[in-house]
Amino acid sequence: MAKVIVVTSGKGGVGKTTTAAAVATGLAMRGHKTVVIDFDVGLRNLDLVMGCERRVVFDFINVINGDANLQQALIRDKRIDKLYIFPTSQTRDKEALKREGVDRVMNELRKDFEYVVCDSPAGIEHGAMTALYHADSAIIVTNPEVSSVRDSDRIIGMLASKSRRAEKREKPVEEHLLLTRYAPGRVKKGEMLSVDDVKEILSVPLLGIIPESETVLKASNTGVPVILDPESPAGRAYDDAVARFAGEQREMRFVLPERRSFLRGWFGRAAS
Amino acid sequence: MAVTAAATATRLQGGIFTLMVVKVADPYDPILERELGEQVAMSPTFFAQAPVVLDLKDSLSCTAAADFTALKEMLARHQLVVVGVQNASALQLRAAQAAALPALKSANGNARRPTPERVAPPRPRLVMQPVRSGTQIYAKGTDLIVVAPVSAGAEVIADGHIHVYGPLRGRAIAGAAGDQSARIFTQRLEAELVSIAGRYLVSDAIAPELMQQPAQVALIDDHLTILPGWSSSPGAS
Numbered sequence: 001m002a003k004v005i006v007v008t009s010g011k012g013g014v015g016k017t018t019t020a021a022a023v024a025t026g027l028a029m030r031g032h033k034t035v036v037i038d039f040d041v042g043l044r045n046l047d048l049v050m051g052c053e054r055r056v057v058f059d060f061i062n063v064i065n066g067d068a069n070l071q072q073a074l075i076r077d078k079r080i081d082k083l084y085i086f087p088t089s090q091t092r093d094k095e096a097l098k099r100e101g102v103d104r105v106m107n108e109l110r111k112d113f114e115y116v117v118c119d120s121p122a123g124i125e126h127g128a129m130t131a132l133y134h135a136d137s138a139i140i141v142t143n144p145e146v147s148s149v150r151d152s153d154r155i156i157g158m159l160a161s162k163s164r165r166a167e168k169r170e171k172p173v174e175e176h177l178l179l180t181r182y183a184p185g186r187v188k189k190g191e192m193l194s195v196d197d198v199k200e201i202l203s204v205p206l207l208g209i210i211p212e213s214e215t216v217l218k219a220s221n222t223g224v225p226v227i228l229d230p231e232s233p234a235g236r237a238y239d240d241a242v243a244r245f246a247g248e249q250r251e252m253r254f255v256l257p258e259r260r261s262f263l264r265g266w267f268g269r270a271a272s
Numbered sequence: 273m274a275v276t277a278a279a280t281a282t283r284l285q286g287g288i289f290t291l292m293v294v295k296v297a298d299p300y301d302p303i304l305e306r307e308l309g310e311q312v313a314m315s316p317t318f319f320a321q322a323p324v325v326l327d328l329k330d331s332l333s334c335t336a337a338a339d340f341t342a343l344k345e346m347l348a349r350h351q352l353v354v355v356g357v358q359n360a361s362a363l364q365l366r367a368a369q370a371a372a373l374p375a376l377k378s379a380n381g382n383a384r385r386p387t388p389e390r391v392a393p394p395r396p397r398l399v400m401q402p403v404r405s406g407t408q409i410y411a412k413g414t415d416l417i418v419v420a421p422v423s424a425g426a427e428v429i430a431d432g433h434i435h436v437y438g439p440l441r442g443r444a445i446a447g448a449a450g451d452q453s454a455r456i457f458t459q460r461l462e463a464e465l466v467s468i469a470g471r472y473l474v475s476d477a478i479a480p481e482l483m484q485q486p487a488q489v490a491l492i493d494d495h496l497t498i499l500p501g502w503s504s505s506p507g508a509s
Contacts, residue, residue: 150423150424153405154425157404
């Protein structure tokens with residue numbers, strides 16, 4: 001039975017697309033046939049982050065409108081077997097996400113894939129509601145910052161009231177908290193909320209902590225999901241998060257400031 | 273025979289009236305009509321257009337609307353107006369209602385199916401899930417119990433008391449319908465706003481030493497007061 005995962009946050013710019021790309025890639029690397037869908041109609045970004053923007057012919061909206069079939073629109077990843085990207089339209093807007101069309105596409109994808117990862121747009125309007133509607137499981141991406149935490153809280157409320165599972169009174173959507181852009185040094189200085197603060201406010205189980213890292217920007221600019229970069233702390237943290245999602249036990253890393261950073265900085269300076 | 277109606281609004285009020293009861297066994301019994309005629313003839317002014325209730329305690333018939341229509345006509349011939357039935361079985365009641373006759377409950381306790389004297393008070397509304405930002409919960413006509421956190425940006429409202437067994441970070445509005453004795457209790461006061469019967473305090477106006485700890489909020493001498501902990505309050509009844 002396929003599992004539909006929504007990557008959502010309420011607030012924009014917290015790392016939803018980076019997370020959707022990393023999680024989908026990580027699941028496919030573990031041998032699960034996975035598709036990642038871009039629900040951010042009009043602000044097509046997922047294909048850039050996945051590095052397949054030059055291969056987009058048909059998109060999600062074409063399939064919803066019946067102008068193309070799924071096979072024509074799905075883009076097979078060149079690096080990871082079993083990973084597919086389902087891009088969205090850059091020219092249309094969220095209203096193009098018609099209920100019946102999306103239902104039909106999701107049902108088809110459920111038949112073909114083990115995991116369907118939905119990259120939600122920001123906000124709490126139609127686009128975000130459509131992205132979370134079919135979810136069995138949700139990854140709530142939050143930055144350690146009060147406005148992001150509050151928006152996440154709002155979205156968690158929506159998952160509990162507006163999702164298909166809520167409407168049909170089925171088992172509630174499984175919730176996972178992913179704390180991104182975490183900078184332990186700044187937490188220590190009191191400039192950022194700590195892991196415990198965020199957990200306390202949201203009371204949702206923690207899936208992982210992704211440290212703030214320059215490698216994330218580089219990865220998204222070059223179209224390589226950061227999870228494929230073994231040198232990147234963020235990439236390793238995403239790998240841990242996917243492993244936990246798959247049921248493995250892994251200790252939380254990147255909670256405390258890195259001890260070696262001082263020495264590394266010192267040597268780095270000395271070398272330059 | 274007393275008839276009561278529960279008061280539900282200011283325009284709809286209860287009243288107690290004395291009505292005559294006609295015991296009916298067989299609606300087509302000629303003896304019934306003859307006896308009635310004799311009684312009415314003795315004091316015609318007293319009975320003129322008097323409202324009467326049909327008591328069906330001893331009746332096994334009267335199961336069709338037509339039976340009640342016949343009874344109404346028969347009583348009308350003697351200047352009596354049928355206003356309802358009592359002690360009707362389910363079948364009789366359905367027929368009576370079809371003939372536009374309501375069931376009246378006897379106040380002197382000889383009803384066939386006694387109804388409970390006391391109506392249970394409305395049960396408090398119980399919420400077990402965190403109340404998330406942007407959600408509003410209203411416990412209409414009763415208390416609200418939340419066994420989870422209330423997030424910032426969420427609103428919990430009750431006509432009665434509000435109990436939050438967890439941190440209260442959003443807004444809490446107790447006594448929303450005007451009950452000044454309503455209170456708010458929380459294990460950890462971090463509220464954005466608390467209000468009782470229209471009086472409110474925003475978090476800015478709450479002394480910081482009262483925040484982040486157990487507290488209750490009460491309206492005392494018309495002042496919205498925050499009492500630390502669960503202690504019973506000065507001035508409380």
